[in-house]
Amino acid sequence: MIDRRAALALGIVGGLSAGLPASARTPRAAMDTGEERQQHGDLGNGTFRNPVLAGDWPDPSILKDGEDYYLTHSSFEASPGLLIWHSRDLVNWFPVATALDNPLGIVFAVDLVKHDGRYFIYIPFMAAPWSQGLKSFANIFVIWADDIRGPWSAPIDLGIGGLIDPGHGVGEDGRRYLFLSGVNRVALTDDGLATAGPVEPVYDGWKYPDDWVTEAYSLEGPKLFRRGEFLYLVTAVGGTGGPPTGHMVTIARARSIDGPWENCPHNPIVRTTDPREAWLSRGHATFVEGPAGDWWMVYHGYENGYRTLGRQTLLEPVGWTADGWPRALGGDLARAIGKPRGGTPGPHGIDWSDDFSKPALGTRWRFYNQAPGESGRATVAGGALTLLAKGHGPDDCCPLTHPVGDHAYECTVSLELEGGATGGLLLFFDDRMFVGMGYDGRSMTSYRGGKASYWQEPVGKATRIDLRIVNDRNIVTMYHRVPGADWTRHGVRSEVSGYNANTMDDLASLRPALFASGSGSGSVRFRDYRYRPLP
CATH class of the missing domain: 2.115.10.20 (Glycosyl hydrolase domain; family 43)
Known part of the structure; x- marks a missing residue:
């Protein structure tokens, strides 16, 4: 039988940060048909x-x-x-x-x-x-x-x-x-x-x-x-x-x-x-x-x-x-x-949403190109993930990623910048291929094809911002929201079906990612990460 104590220790049972949602605990016929189903x-x-x-x-x-x-x-x-x-x-x-x-x-x-x-x-x-x-x-x-x-x-x-x-x-x-x-x-x-x-x-x-x-x-x-x-x-x-x-x-x-x-x-x-x-x-x-x-x-x-x-x-x-x-x-x-005859159904899957009430490295999240000591960049406390800045951008900062298996989904996160860091939300394949956005408190950088895009997205100055990426069957749309404002859809969409192993000669996958880049002692505090499969 499943050892619930072991699962609790891993941060994958119970609570919003790591538990299985009700939709992932039972076979599909017993589920509602709501959008939260993975x-x-x-x-x-x-x-x-x-x-x-x-x-x-x-x-x-x-x-x-x-x-x-x-x-x-x-x-x-x-x-x-x-x-x-x-x-x-x-x-x-x-x-x-x-x-x-x-x-x-x-x-x-x-x-x-x-x-x-x-x-x-x-x-x-x-x-x-x-x-x-x-x-x-x-x-x-x-x-x-x-x-x-x-x-x-x-x-x-x-x-x-x-x-x-x-x-x-x-x-x-x-x-x-x-x-x-x-x-x-x-x-x-x-x-x-x-x-x-x-x-x-x-x-x-x-x-x-x-x-x-x-x-x-x-x-x-x-x-x-x-x-x-x-x-x-x-x-x-x-x-x-x-x-x-x-x-x-x-x-x-x-x-x-x-x-x-x-x-x-x-x-x-x-x-x-x-x-x-x-x-x-x-x-x-x-x-x-x-x-x-x-x-x-x-x-x-x-x-x-x-x-x-x-x-x-x-x-x-x-x-x-x-x-x-x-x-x-x-x-x-x-x-x-x-199905195989004689088996007993049990719980299934991992809820990718995270309220950062407990660490989940190795179960939900992992760093790209995770060298020894990399995990020390991430601390979880008070309902927030603090990620120390590293590198100059998504290509050399070792983003924090998780896999996905849905054809259509959206992911949303709130972030707060400290010490001159840049923080962002990506769909990340590897250090040569990603799409997403980064914010340094003054301006927004859009990324497409693994590099900064020519597109300049106007964003007000702030230390806090909410970011959202929607991947609807390989069509990616990005949004941002500064405090007190409504969601703003970015003017450029991307088609990402080519972000795959045969294009990049790298056995990886396109996955949501959080990143913090910059020199010095900067950091980004992430809160309320939400992953939602779309119907």
């Missing part, structure tokens, strides 16, 4: 519609633990990182813990497993300018805990460099291994906390026809599971971005963890074949047994027309042929699908 996969009638986690939650790794399911994703530079979600029906997900207090680098494509009563997360850290002691562009570490909610250990270096995407497997003799991109393999010690041999290639992958339009071959994401007499090896090929027909799920099997590996005769088992489909670039799958013993895949994909939302978490049913090969049964993922 995107929610459970339709409340025994069916669901993808995504099960809307927004940028890529590289899902899922663990079945008795009647409970736990899920985590790439958390990149978030600190704390590795948000762990809980479910009992594979459709409704609620966060219960963060596992990584101090990332050593950028975190992506982990594997969450349980072995002999202990939990492990195998983590690739990618080097960043602020990385701590990483020896190559990617290094594999492990953390462990006796309780999924923690405390989790500090990262332990496994001494593996230059490879990514660990997948834990156990041989028929009980010996433990990590499979890695390539596909390579390394033996682990019995406790899973060190390697016990060299890294060596073990599987060359399934090769698709050369005329298929993909980003690159990129054999990665190995995940293993057992069913009957076979051990199955799931991999991703085709590249996670690029052409919509690229990313795919392939599978092989063997009777022994030492092989030989036999490729599935109907590979790939998941692939977008038509760029008009609802979900594009689908891949990086983990197989999991449902509550009633049926099988499902959890993987990520881009929503057609909404690549700005990032790689969202999808759920698809799996069937089995008479000779023991899996087949994807989801069909058109734009339609409703029957």
Whole structure:
């Protein structure tokens, strides 16, 4: 069951700042149809519609633990990182813990497993300018805990460099291994906390026809599971971005963890074949047994027309042929699908609105390019978030962001300037691509395409201002309001569908952001942040 005390400690239950709204606590059929409803996969009638986690939650790794399911994703530079979600029906997900207090680098494509009563997360850290002691562009570490909610250990270096995407497997003799991109393999010690041999290639992958339009071959994401007499090896090929027909799920099997590996005769088992489909670039799958013993895949994909939302978490049913090969049964993922049988619905999602009555770093908010010590810039007290100024603008000030999964929404915040700082509200993809507004108490700067716009928006002088951004299906409209005045709509609107990974070559998403920039000891005090999905 969900540990409410752990959730309270995370600042995600109870109160306006971090609690789930009533609309996010129950399946959709039980909800009102008001505007506050966030995107929610459970339709409340025994069916669901993808995504099960809307927004940028890529590289899902899922663990079945008795009647409970736990899920985590790439958390990149978030600190704390590795948000762990809980479910009992594979459709409704609620966060219960963060596992990584101090990332050593950028975190992506982990594997969450349980072995002999202990939990492990195998983590690739990618080097960043602020990385701590990483020896190559990617290094594999492990953390462990006796309780999924923690405390989790500090990262332990496994001494593996230059490879990514660990997948834990156990041989028929009980010996433990990590499979890695390539596909390579390394033996682990019995406790899973060190390697016990060299890294060596073990599987060359399934090769698709050369005329298929993909980003690159990129054999990665190995995940293993057992069913009957076979051990199955799931991999991703085709590249996670690029052409919509690229990313795919392939599978092989063997009777022994030492092989030989036999490729599935109907590979790939998941692939977008038509760029008009609802979900594009689908891949990086983990197989999991449902509550009633049926099988499902959890993987990520881009929503057609909404690549700005990032790689969202999808759920698809799996069937089995008479000779023991899996087949994807989801069909058109734009339609409703029957929920896993035997599951128990629970609460779902995070309320992105925040009255700043308690901190929520790692759950609701995270800094972009969050170097060690960055969290010290943000303090929460008295119903306000005070953010110390840094840099010259949105591109170098490390904005505070949160993901979104709605096609249309608005976000509003009140801010107060101190010490000559500039504060603002953005939709932020990365330090090269953002749209929004900044105010320094004298004038307003509009940002479009990752730079200051030529458009000059007349605004009166003040130390306090309210800002609002409306993103209505990739059309962005901005507003401001100084004390005592009405809302003023800005004269220029922006179209932002191109603010995505294929434009910027960066696996990120367009997300609301608060920023404070300026030199010296300036700061911006933010109050009453409100996120509202639009109908």
